[in-house]
Amino acid sequence: MALYSRVSGSVGMITLQNPPVNALSAAVRQGIVDMMHRALSEPEVKSVVICGQNGKFCGGADIREFGAKMTGPPLVPMVHLIEAASKPVVAAIEGIALGGGLELALSCHYRIAHSKATLGFPEVALGLLPGAGGTQRLPRLIGVPAALDLITTGRHVTAAEARQLGIVDEVTDLNAVDAAVKFAQSVTGKSLDARRISTYPCPRPPDLDAIFERAMQQVRRSARGAIAPGTCVQAVHAAVTLPYAKGMERERELFSLLFTSGQARALQYYFFAQRAVSRWSTANGARWDTSKPRPVRKAAVIGLGTMGRGITVSLAQAGFSVVAVETQEQQLSEAKQAVSGMLERGAKRRGVPLAHDKIKYSCSVQAVADVDLVIEAVFEDMALKKTVFQQLSAICKPGVLLCTNTSGLDIDELASQTQSPELVVGMHFFAPAHVMQLLEVVYGPRSSPEVVATAMQMGKKMGKVSVAVGNCRGFVGNRMLKPYLEQAFFLLEEGATPEQVDQVLEEFGFAMGVFKVSDLSGLDVGWKVRKSDGLVSPASTGTSARIRGGSRYSPLGDLLCERGRFGQKTGRGWYQYDKPGGRVAKPDPWLHGFLEEYRAQHGLVARHIDHQEVLERCLYALINEGFQILQDGIAAGPEDIDVIYVLGYGWPRHRGGPMFYAGQVGLDKVVERLEHYQQIHPDVPGLQPCSLLRKLAASGNPAIHKWREVIQKPRSQL
Numbered sequence: 171m172a173l174y175s176r177v178s179g180s181v182g183m184i185t186l187q188n189p190p191v192n193a194l195s196a197a198v199r200q201g202i203v204d205m206m207h208r209a210l211s212e213p214e215v216k217s218v219v220i221c222g223q224n225g226k227f228c229g230g231a232d233i234r235e236f237g238a239k240m241t242g243p244p245l246v247p248m249v250h251l252i253e254a255a256s257k258p259v260v261a262a263i264e265g266i267a268l269g270g271g272l273e274l275a276l277s278c279h280y281r282i283a284h285s286k287a288t289l290g291f292p293e294v295a296l297g298l299l300p301g302a303g304g305t306q307r308l309p310r311l312i313g314v315p316a317a318l319d320l321i322t323t324g325r326h327v328t329a330a331e332a333r334q335l336g337i338v339d340e341v342t343d344l345n346a347v348d349a350a351v352k353f354a355q356s357v358t359g360k361s362l363d364a365r366r367i368s369t370y371p372c373p374r375p376p377d378l379d380a381i382f383e384r385a386m387q388q389v390r391r392s393a394r395g396a397i398a399p400g401t402c403v404q405a406v407h408a409a410v411t412l413p414y415a416k417g418m419e420r421e422r423e424l425f426s427l428l429f430t431s432g433q434a435r436a437l438q439y440y441f442f443a444q445r446a447v448s449r450w451s452t453a454n455g456a457r458w459d460t461s462k463p464r465p466v467r468k469a470a471v472i473g474l475g476t477m478g479r480g481i482t483v484s485l486a487q488a489g490f491s492v493v494a495v496e497t498q499e500q501q502l503s504e505a506k507q508a509v510s511g512m513l514e515r516g517a518k519r520r521g522v523p524l525a526h527d528k529i530k531y532s533c534s535v536q537a538v539a540d541v542d543l544v545i546e547a548v549f550e551d552m553a554l555k556k557t558v559f560q561q562l563s564a565i566c567k568p569g570v571l572l573c574t575n576t577s578g579l580d581i582d583e584l585a586s587q588t589q590s591p592e593l594v595v596g597m598h599f600f601a602p603a604h605v606m607q608l609l610e611v612v613y614g615p616r617s618s619p620e621v622v623a624t625a626m627q628m629g630k631k632m633g634k635v636s637v638a639v640g641n642c643r644g645f646v647g648n649r650m651l652k653p654y655l656e657q658a659f660f661l662l663e664e665g666a667t668p669e670q671v672d673q674v675l676e677e678f679g680f681a682m683g684v685f686k687v688s689d690l691s692g693l694d695v696g697w698k699v700r701k702s703d704g705l706v707s708p709a710s711t712g713t714s715a716r717i718r719g720g721s722r723y724s725p726l727g728d729l730l731c732e733r734g735r736f737g738q739k740t741g742r743g744w745y746q747y748d749k750p751g752g753r754v755a756k757p758d759p760w761l762h763g764f765l766e767e768y769r770a771q772h773g774l775v776a777r778h779i780d781h782q783e784v785l786e787r788c789l790y791a792l793i794n795e796g797f798q799i800l801q802d803g804i805a806a807g808p809e810d811i812d813v814i815y816v817l818g819y820g821w822p823r824h825r826g827g828p829m830f831y832a833g834q835v836g837l838d839k840v841v842e843r844l845e846h847y848q849q850i851h852p853d854v855p856g857l858q859p860c861s862l863l864r865k866l867a868a869s870g871n872p873a874i875h876k877w878r879e880v881i882q883k884p885r886s887q888l
């Protein structure tokens with residue numbers, strides 16, 4: 171709702187009241203309309219201030235209302251009522267003015283912002299465009315290039331930048347509401363003719379066509395199939411080429427198109443999913459609201475390879491004192507240099523405070539004796555990690571949290587090396603650890619609730635989205651990757667090329683196809699794991715070469731590794747690169763010849779494989795594993811899996827995540843297609859739809875937020 175009060179006799183104050191962000195719910199819109207009428211009708215009131223309760227102006231339309239039938243006054247007539255008012259209306263912007271909140275502010279005649287406020291049009295991230303005149307008013311106010319930038323990227327600007335751009339009239343370090351009241355009094359009685367943005371002509375730069383062409387190219391490059399950014403460009407184009415009223419009509423048409431799109435539903439689902447994962451629960455009943463994190467002031471990182479360096483940077487930038495340990499002098503000195511460089515680049519590019527003084531480097535594990543939490547990031551080798559955990563358990567002070575950055579090894583086995591297994595938890599960072607937003611917090615059957623809560627909170631402090639997951643091989647992300655990769659290999663055996671598979675996945679929206687990712691992360695990583703699992707066999711011909719444990723196996727990755735083709739680092743992998751370390755993947759005729767030879771050797775006849783088959787086999791195998799993970803209680807809900815895939819594995823956000831996507835395709839259709847492929851490939855167990863998927867499909871494709879009701883009480887796999 172909106173509250174009305176009178177300040178200093180002559181200023182009508184309308185206060186938006188809808189915690190936590192004063193979103194424009196039906197009740198708030200109704201309140202604004204009613205209170206505007208009241209302020210305009212009271213003769214003593216000479217000017218109006220609109221502000222938000224609790225230091226937040228407005229977070230925009232209430233996203234929770236989007237799925238439901240629209241009630242209350244629409245936004246567009248509401249902003250027109252404000253702009254047309256005969257008394258000056260001043261927006262007092264504290265905290266945030268986002269989306270519909272900024273549109274509300276732009277309909278006011280003046281805008282006063284607090285210096286700490288942020289403003290923006292983030293609608294594009296929800297699959298929308300600013301649909302209450304934002305695409306028509308902003309270019310009129312700040313010009314086309316700046317408006318295109320803000321609307322198509324959704325980036326938030328500081329009050330200072332907003333002032334520079336001309337979005338706000340004044341910025342204050344003092345109380346913005348008091349400043350707005352004073353300002354309102356100072357403009358009482360002045361003409362408002364020049365203050366109604368909708369009446370401004372839209373500036374028409376001479377190189378208009380080139381500006382729009384560039385903007386379209388830019389969004390096509392970065393949008394990876396998302397439709398909202400390009401539609402935003404079209405709406406701004408209407409502001410320049412049409413009179414205001416017609417431009418508003420065009421904005422409405424384009425908005426409706428987006429509002430009813432599957433992409434908008436996916437992005438809005440994802441918005442809430444990313445927030446829902448902080449309300450975690452574990453298979454043995456621990457929960458976010460009943461588990462108190464332990465205080466952590468000083469942390470240690472053991473092992474300063476690529477991951478350890480990134481983790482050190484993240485911790486230091488988040489304000490933790492860090493002891494960074496690497497036992498080899500030479501490697502320690504290299505790491506020190508690399509970490510310093512990373513901190514400096516962070517400061518230069520993102521304005522993160524330099525944190526050199528937060529880090530102490532040491533060659534000795536003894537240096538971690540007084541820390542509150544240790545993150546082990548040594549080489550991915552169980553025997554080595556066990557030794558480190560035994561050492562840590564002996565050296566560290568009682569009560570210290572021992573965390574491992576393993577990407578898939580058994581947390582419980584590591585915990586059993588320590589005197590306090592309840593203090594052990596996995597913190598699986600993603601490379602580069604100081605950049606990637608995802609953290610999988612892996613609890614073992616013995617991890618205490620406080621330890622899970624502490625790791626989750628540490629992740630948040632480092633600016634990451636932490637997702638709590640159970641302990642199993644590969645946890646959630648890497649476990650699901652296995653059947654996906656496996657299908658990609660099988661498709662090569664059957665006649666596809668890496669370029670074809672990657673193209674299909676990139677057209678779907680992945681930043682990189684599976685083979686390009688494999689080249690980037692290094693083929694040797696998986697090879698080492700397969701070797702330690704006893705999967706890599708010296709026999710490279712005959713049927714046994716392609717069978718392991720009675721199931722189909724493709725040794726293609728192993729064969730490439732045997733030839734020293736580890737991907738980008740060696741300049742050769744599934745693609746060729748101009749030099750070792752090169753980044754631009756080019757099709758490799760050698761690889762095509764090799765695949766032909768391989769197929770001939772194994773009696774495989776290449777066939778034409780279409781787009782649909784590539785997509786369905788790769789994605790549905792991955793999705794099926796996701797359902798198995800839910801069934802096993804490794805992830806508490808589909809949102810956890812979706813957030814992991816979007817933030818850690820390049821799944822296109824506008825498709826919501828693999829579990830949401832499965833729901834959109836239709837779970838019965840996913841089951842049907844998996845069954846179809848399983849009939850053709852009975853030796854691939856990953857194509858057998860898991861029972862939870864079947865159960866959900868049979869119960870009539872319930873909406874994703876209802877899946878938890880069907881998922882059986884979770885239990886740990888170990």
Ligand SMILES: CC/C=C\C=C\CC(=O)SCCNC(=O)CCNC(=O)[C@H](O)C(C)(C)COP(=O)(O)OP(=O)(O)OC[C@H]1O[C@@H](n2cnc3c(N)ncnc32)[C@H](O)[C@@H]1OP(=O)(O)O
Nearest residue numbers: 190191193229230231232233234268269270292293301445
């Ligand atoms: C018919 C429709 C017509 C017109 C449409 C107009 C277009 C719009 O206005 S679309 C909305 C545009 N606004 C946004 O996209 C803002 C989204 N919110 C955020 O970016 C952030 O939440 C934040 C406002 C910057 C605050 O961030 P932070 O302090 O980190 O808190 P959060 O955990 O993100 O959020 C707290 C809490 O608030 C809920 N919430 C935030 N914004 C909205 C909103 N616009 N509507 C409804 N709810 C919102 C958020 O979900 C959190 O609650 P949970 O219960 O934890 O989910």
